[in-house]
Amino acid sequence: MAQHKVNYTQDGGLPVALTSIDKIVNWGRSNSIWALTYGLACCGIEMMASGASRFDFDRYGTIFRASPRQADVMIVAGTLTKKHAEFIKRLYDQMTEPRWVISMGSCANTGGMFNTYATVQGCDRVIPVDLYLPGCAPRPETLQYGVMLLQKKIRANKAGNAQKPKRLM
Amino acid sequence: MRAYTPKDDVQAKSYYTDRYYVAPQVPKQEVETDEVFAADLAALKAKFEVKESFIQVGQMVVYINANDIYGVLEFLRDELTYTQLSEMSAIDWLAKDNTFEIFYQMLSMTKRKRLRIKFFINKGEAVDSVESLFRCADWSEREMFDMFGIEANNHPFMKRILLPYDWQGNPLLKTYPLEGDEFAAWYEVDKIYGKEARDVIGPEIRDTARVDRYDSERFARLGFEVPKGTEITGNEEPNKQDYQEEGGVFLVKKFTKDASKIIDDPQR
Numbered sequence: 001m002a003q004h005k006v007n008y009t010q011d012g013g014l015p016v017a018l019t020s021i022d023k024i025v026n027w028g029r030s031n032s033i034w035a036l037t038y039g040l041a042c043c044g045i046e047m048m049a050s051g052a053s054r055f056d057f058d059r060y061g062t063i064f065r066a067s068p069r070q071a072d073v074m075i076v077a078g079t080l081t082k083k084h085a086e087f088i089k090r091l092y093d094q095m096t097e098p099r100w101v102i103s104m105g106s107c108a109n110t111g112g113m114f115n116t117y118a119t120v121q122g123c124d125r126v127i128p129v130d131l132y133l134p135g136c137a138p139r140p141e142t143l144q145y146g147v148m149l150l151q152k153k154i155r156a157n158k159a160g161n162a163q164k165p166k167r168l169m
Numbered sequence: 170m171r172a173y174t175p176k177d178d179v180q181a182k183s184y185y186t187d188r189y190y191v192a193p194q195v196p197k198q199e200v201e202t203d204e205v206f207a208a209d210l211a212a213l214k215a216k217f218e219v220k221e222s223f224i225q226v227g228q229m230v231v232y233i234n235a236n237d238i239y240g241v242l243e244f245l246r247d248e249l250t251y252t253q254l255s256e257m258s259a260i261d262w263l264a265k266d267n268t269f270e271i272f273y274q275m276l277s278m279t280k281r282k283r284l285r286i287k288f289f290i291n292k293g294e295a296v297d298s299v300e301s302l303f304r305c306a307d308w309s310e311r312e313m314f315d316m317f318g319i320e321a322n323n324h325p326f327m328k329r330i331l332l333p334y335d336w337q338g339n340p341l342l343k344t345y346p347l348e349g350d351e352f353a354a355w356y357e358v359d360k361i362y363g364k365e366a367r368d369v370i371g372p373e374i375r376d377t378a379r380v381d382r383y384d385s386e387r388f389a390r391l392g393f394e395v396p397k398g399t400e401i402t403g404n405e406e407p408n409k410q411d412y413q414e415e416g417g418v419f420l421v422k423k424f425t426k427d428a429s430k431i432i433d434d435p436q437r
Contacts, residue, residue, distance in 0.1 A: 027420055082357050117346070117353040
């Protein structure tokens, strides 16, 4: 037997909720942000901690996927080297739209302390970024807060097909 | 008229240099002070030409001819029990006399001794590969090629190891700038988007202290965020730092602190 009694007499006698298409689509999108497993350096450890039981990303519907074709958000967690720059672009292009990018930590934001010849000075030189998280490395709480802000951003946009694709170029 | 002295690079130079400055060196000892090393050196001298030898910090340093290196390492490995090549690389002396100094750090586990084989080559010359003697030299020689541009003859796979294959320049040369030359600065832009994208993406900003509150492309003022590219006037509306909209979200309950139950009994 069901433990929860369904109250058919509330909400006008119908078990329905009325809303708009935008809201229901954005509700689905914002509560199932599947992230690409993309730990490049030590920020990747914090990203893994966010996904593990203590911080528990599954509460937000954020599940890490190993393929860019199944992912909605790319969390660039770590130092992006110049050798790797073409691959981040390729992975980003493989993600299906709508897609978002979180730049996690100082290295991904600006190159961080790696003021050298071999480090890309900010991953926004290669792919468009929606959210920059400060910190070296950011705590899992920061990443959680970032995902919640991304949810807020998704909810604020129209859900239709006419969504403007983000292009760096 | 006074002689003109350039004043734009005063900071770059040290204001005082000692004319008679001699760089400090670790003291050297005669090889004869250590009988194990003395016997090894005598065996080595019987077969190969040894240019200079001494002991520094308990380790023997031997200078040999560049084209003897394969034979010397083979002799050290098979006859003198120096069975491990700990490390090998090069030192850039190009500014001093247009040479590279190549070193091979050897370890004998049975004798518990370390010795260093060294020689000089001119710029543009290659060294003989010791990859067939020590497998670890495979990657070391590739790294030396990557970082200094020194090739190793008879190496099975003489390509860059750390940097991408299409990289230009050798970063461990003393003439290579730490922040990269022009090729390095535009590498990812040129490769992914093409040279014509340089104007759109713009040069790298390497000033770590740079903060510009009027640049909404790169910076966001906390609590006063605006959409990217908006012109900043200074009269921005404050943004409430909140993770959820005020009116609530469809099917998601907003957390309110007052309505929540706070458990303050640690022994609950």
